[in-house]
Amino acid sequence: AFTQITGYTLDEVKDSNPNTFHVGRQSQTVFDEMMESLNASGHWQGERWSRRKNGELYAQWLTFNTAYNRDGSVYRRVALFSDITGRKEAEELIWKQANFDTLTGLPNRSMFQNRLAQEIKKSHRTNQPFALIYLDLDRFKEVNDSLGHDMGDSLLIEAAQRLNSCVRQTDSVARLGGDEFTVIMTELDDFKSVERVTQDILEKLSSPYQLGIETVYVTASIGVTLYPNDAGNIDELLRNSDQAMYAAKNQGRNRYRYFTQSMQDAVQTRITIAKDLRSAIIEQQFLVHYQPIVELATGSIHKAEALIRWQHPERGLISPAEFIPVAEETGLIVDIGDWVFHTAISQVAEWRKFHHPDFQISINKSPVQFNNQKAGHRKWLDELKHLNLPGQSVCIEITEGLLLDATDSVTDKLLVFRDAGIQVSLDDFGTGYSSLSYLKKFDIDFIKIDQSFVRNLAPGSDDLVLCEAIIVMAHKLGMKVIAEGVETAEQCKLLEAAGCDYGQGYLFSKPISAEALDAFLKPNSTTNLAAS
C-alpha cells in the first residue's frame, strides 16, 4: 500500500528518514500542534498533505502512535496512513456546489446568507455600516422566451461579469437564483460610494448584450438598504431590499430605490388589507356603485359602469384603487369579480325591465381574472342565461396590458364573450401601450379615453388634439368612444364637438348606489345627479 500510494519503492525508502520523502505543505502551526500532542500523549491523528515521488500533492489521513522503551523513552513512532485525496476532492466539489452558482460561478443564496451574517458581525465590531443591494433584471423572461434558455444563460453569465466589474474586491456579488443578484458593499465610509456603484451597475447592465447574432437589451431594477440604519437582522435586510427593488420596478424599472419607512408602512397596510379582504365577501362588506354613461348627442342614459366599494368595519370606505391591486396579488380578485358580476347583472335585469330594454352594464375585469384557471368564464354566461339576459346587457372593461401579453387562453376567453354577444371596452385608453394593431386584432367595441386626457381639455390644447385623433381613429375602426372623467360643461362641449359618443364623469353623476341611480333613471325624476 505504501509503495502504491507514494510511488517510492521499498528500496528507496528503507532505512531513510521519513522527512526526506514526506514533504507536504502544512503550516508550522499544524506541525507544532502535532509534535505537542505526540510529546504529551504519544498519539496524533489528523489530515496532512504530502507529496508523491512524482511531485503530486495528496491528502493523507494519518495516525501516529508511539512505542516506548522500558524507561519511558520513545522507542519508535509508528505512522499509519491512507490516501484520502479522492474523498477531499469530492467534499470540495460538494462544498462548491452547495455554495456557488454553477452557471455564473458567483456565490449562491446559501453562501450569500453566510456572508451577510459575517458582515453583520463585522459591522458591529468595526462600527462601519454596509449596504445590501438587491437587483433584478427587467423583462429577462422575454429574452428566455423569445431567444431560448441558452441565450438567457449567456446573458446571465455576461451580466454577472459586468456586476463584478462594478464593485471592489472586498464587496461580494451573489446570484440568488433566476435573474436576481445581490451585492454587499462593505466598510462604507460614506454613502456616496453606494450611489456611485448603483449608478454604475445600471449603466453597465443596460448596455447591449451581443448574444451570437442577436443584440439584446435588458435593464435592471435595484433596491438598496443600509445596515444598521434600516434593519437589525438578515431577514429585515432582505425584506427591505426586496421592497425597495419592487418600488424601483413599479416606478418604471431601470432605476434604483432606497428603502424607506413609508415603503414599510405601505407594505404593512397591504398585508392588513389582504388579511381583511379574505373575510370581506362573507361578511358582506362589499357594495357596488353605478356611474351612468351618458350618450352625448341625446343625453339619454342606457349604460352604467359598476364600480366596487368596500365598506370596511374600521377603516371606513376603501377605494378600489387601494384594494384591487392587493386582491389581484392574492388571487382574491377572482371571487370578488364573480361577486361583482353576479350583483351587477341582477341589477341590469331590473333596469332593462323598468327603464330601458337595451340597458347595458359595464363590468371591470382584471387581467388576473383572465389568466386564472379557476375563473370560469362560462359560469358568467350561465348566470346570464339563468336571468334570461342576452350578452348585450354586459360590457367587459379590460385594459391594454391584457392585450399586450395576451396568451391563447385570454384570446379564447375574449372570443367566447364575443360569441355570446358580450361587448368589450378598452379602459384607460392612452395610459398604456396604445398599440393600434391590438384594437383591430381583438375586436374592441368601445374605447374609453382616460381621464388624464379629459382633465385638461381646452380649446387649442394638445389634449384636445389627442382626443380628436383618438375619436377619428376609433370611428374609422368601427368603435365607439366614451370619455372618462368629464367634470365640466366645457369639457363636455368640446368632446361632443369632436364627435365623442359617450361621456362619464362627475358632471353627470358620481358613482352612486343602485337605488340612487334608479331614482334618477325614472322618467320624471327631478334628482340632480351632478350635485350628488
Ligand code: C2E
Ligand atoms: P376605472 O374603471 O377607470 O373607473 C373609473 C374611475 O374614475 C372610478 O374610480 C370613478 O369613480 C372615477 N371617476 C369617474 N368619473 C370621474 C370624474 O369625473 N373625475 C374623477 N376624478 N374621477 C372620476 P373608482 O371607482 O375609485 O375605481 C378605480 C378603479 O378601480 C377603476 O378604474 C377600475 O380599474 C378599478 N375597479 C373598480 N371596480 C372594480 C371591479 O369591480 N373589478 C375590477 N377588476 N376593478 C375595479
Ligand code: MG
Ligand atoms: Mg372601468
Ligand code: MG
Ligand atoms: Mg378608466
